[in-house]
Amino acid sequence: SAVISQKPSRDICQRGTSLTIQCQVDSQVTMMFWYRQQPGQSLTLIATANQGSEATYESGFVIDKFPISRPNLTFSTLTVSNMSPEDSSIYLCSVTQETGTNEQFFGPGTRLTVL
């Protein structure tokens, strides 16, 4: 299984600013994923990030608001841009095994509060 770390673990930000969240994996993986978990809610997939190509965004999420980088096979960043209080959520990075059942391994999450 993959071990995933995220930075920062939590942050409190002002409206209108941006925050970049880092995700580091201890092994090379093809696909990385970014989820949002709003308070008391389930997970919503923001985008899928493949190394060497543009991220694929889910309906309701756009690159201008959530730009993603994937410079290599062990690292990705998600930026939350021009934040508003509605962006207050936990942001989770995950990876999937290369073969088999597509079970996902999650990072510990970044808890973001926007004032």
Added chain:
Amino acid sequence: GNSVTQMEGPVTLSEEAFLTINCTYTATGYPSLFWYVQYPGEGLQLLLKATKADDKGSNKGFEATYRKETTSFHLEKGSVQVSDSAVYFCALSFSGGYQKVTFGTGTKLQVIP
């Protein structure tokens, strides 16, 4: 499309009580099924999985059986502990290349001493 339905929480149990968290799914074909657990302040961890009908996944005293005829994957534990207090997510995905994972809404379990 695919969907996962879980029983609403919170579920509150006394220590050593029997736990059932219901999960049913809708999908075309035969997905793999998962239970994830999220402890307070942490990310999700895979608790158990089953990849085909009648498979039983088990881990840490938790069990779930893949029931194709009822499209269900109910989570059970014979005797819960305070340390089991967490949010439990049922999920499905299909094998073969990358397939999205569909999560249920989560069920919060509170175990009281």
